[in-house]
Amino acid sequence: MKHRIVIVGGGAGGIELATRLGKTLGRRNHATITLVDANLTHIWKPLFHEVAAGSLNPGVDELNYIAQAKWNHFHFQHGRMAGIDRTSKAIRLTAPSGSSWQEREIEYDTLVMAVGSHCNDFATPGVQQHCQFLDSRAQAERLHGVLLNRYMRSHASDTAHPLEIAIVGAGATGVELCAELQHAVRVIKGYGVKHACPSTLNITLLEAGPRVLPVLNEKASQAVHNGLNELGINVRVGTAVKEVTENGVVLADGETLNADLKIWAAGIKAPEFLKTLDGLETNRINQLNVKRTLQTTLDDSIFALGDCSSCPLDDTSGRFVPPRAQAANQQAALLCKNLERHLDGEPLLDFKYEDKGTLISLASFDTVGSLNGIFSGKVITRGLIAKTLYTSLYRLHQAALYGTPRMLLKALAEYLQRKTRPKLRLH
Template sequence: MTTDKKTQIVIVGGGAAGLELARKLGARYGRKRHDIILIDRNRTHIWKPLLHEVAAGSLDASLDEVGYRSHCHRWGYRYHYGTLERIDRTARRVHLAPVLDPKGREVIGAHSVRYDYLVLAYGSVTNDFGTPGVAENCLFLDSQAQADSFRDQLLDHCLRVSRAMSEDPASDAHVRIAIVGGGATGVELAAELYNAADGLSYYGLEVFDRKRLDVSLLEAGPRILPALPERLADAAREELGVLGVKVLTGVSVTASTPQGMETRDGRFVPADLQLWAAGVKAVPIREGLDGLQLSRGDQVVVRPTLQSLDDDRVFAIGDCASYTPAGSERPIPPRAQAAHQMADTAFANLSRLMAGTPLRTFVYRDHGSLVSLSRFSTVGSLMGRLVGGRMAVEGRLARFVYMSLYRMHLLAVHGWIRGTTLILVSHINRFVRPRLKLH
């Protein structure tokens, strides 16, 4: 039987939702009568909630990333390296842009891939809201490459300050970092920076310590971590203050310059490094989605079955999908737990669609929010039947649950045997690998 006669399911995007769905479909159907194809513009996957640790140097992504080529070989699907350019719903083809090497030479020419069913899972990127200077002067945490870039620049600035202090012990040199956005990413990165600073003294920067960090966290809203109860957000703010973070709430950034941030109230926040984490939007492919209905944030609007409004054969899951449950005024938030749950429903509905049975309605279950302040603290709230609603958690229990989220992701992506093995290896690595990645 040739590949063209197989039922071809194409998944665009190998993030948490897309990769989990590819594994499930590959494990269920294999390659005999189905051809499962995962398309991603990266060669490896890393869980996006970990990128702040990669940026601070606390996590070596090479030990935690998933290589698509080896993963697809193990789980019975195919991987295509490429970037979505447009789709043609009439011809049922996905068109991919040319792949170029660092010198601009063509590696793979523009081409298209046929599909019987298409799942869009290409995720989200940081939303700079068109703020002047942000695209030119700020760093983002949308990918491993961006996290690596932040880490490299952070280490360069730490080395500069360490050198200045060695030459002049009375030097007032600091590494000035401005983080815009008081959500989970901004808060977690701010705390992780101090954990990294504590570790630098073990790796040649003997005169450098956390006192040489000058971190400002700017949030336009009245408080940080709006997804958490106010008491927990206040506790997180207090912990950040103890570390040395300047938390500025009610402060809107109007422009970014090479020297720092300008705010609406006339302040100027000087910074050597600027990180923008003030919201997300779907990866912009508005003109290439062949008329699919999109939300204001460029997300594909889906039905309760996670099918697009305009095409039964096109699904959307994860951050690029917009679904508003009946009776709710707001769409499902772009969270890892939503991506995981959408992957489960998409898997069930693709199976049912091919079998000709009724599809399942997606039901989002909010299990709460957790924010890690590195090794210093973890705060959050849990939702569940066992606690009869919302329960505030802090300390060791919160840290345990937070780490369990990543373990669940490993199991979903690798299966129980390999996933459990990787969890055990990660515990061993805590003792044998360096505390920081410095290269």
């Protein structure tokens, strides 16, 4: 029987791995590759803030797993993984929301966990009940619906209803969302929607740490902070939230901020069910502990990559690979090689993270960040080069999924769509 490789999670890392393995081991008939995901389509997670603001239409940008599997010699199974039996080497799938089939099992010889992460509410009271999140496409679309509803309400009214938004967490998600929302209100104003203008949109960005975007060096972080201020966003660093209520957020010092819309974008945590995966080791935020070969510490036939894994950066520093799309992409590339070696009985290679730097998009206004390599230490802002470098991570992801010629065609199609459709999704 052919070796069975099962990958759970078709996000930034998992879909790339399934595609790469399908084109190599799958096409050569050396292994059966199966991708499992709780959704039927893939959208690259760093685009979710654009879905929420309406600048990206997910229906146009999504990739269908069934078609991708057919084109690239792997299989797709729709389902939500809920557990595992390591003795019989089988995972348990339940029906994703909206589906009604019964629980079923899929057997594996090698399993790869790539189920990503979601926001960490740090057990803050009221967050789950009163906040919006940006962890999934469904949540991003829900947020888009809420915003649109507010604008349509004010369009139908004779008086302006200012919209107070509190965004908690000044990482990439919170910062990019602030800028996208400011961009969206300007576009909506341009369409003549009554009372929609920057002065009726009050956004406060709250960050418990001493500065925005701690992944950036101090200079770049300050440049982002200034950019947000120029857009009229009220940035408050060193400000922890201790509770979220129906009407706003309560800060650690007792001050209350009123907010119609509360968006939680702080920290990350891997899914809860990983804590009970038949004895596999996890850390305090549920990530599976892996060795540098990406094998889980207690089971060599189970691998993990991306946000749901905790992989040492090296053998000495005690630091770990950060939860970022570029890390998931690099791990998928290494794991493709390692699984071929695994099948051939060769020793596995260690993962070496290459931090290419971080660029943050402030929507159409600016792109700020710092890069490694030839741009090392410089703060990059503005201009076509910054924008091109920012989109290059997504283009690399598309190239891994579609091949370079189709990626270029898709880039052209996106450009033409931008020229022929409304700038914002207003439905």
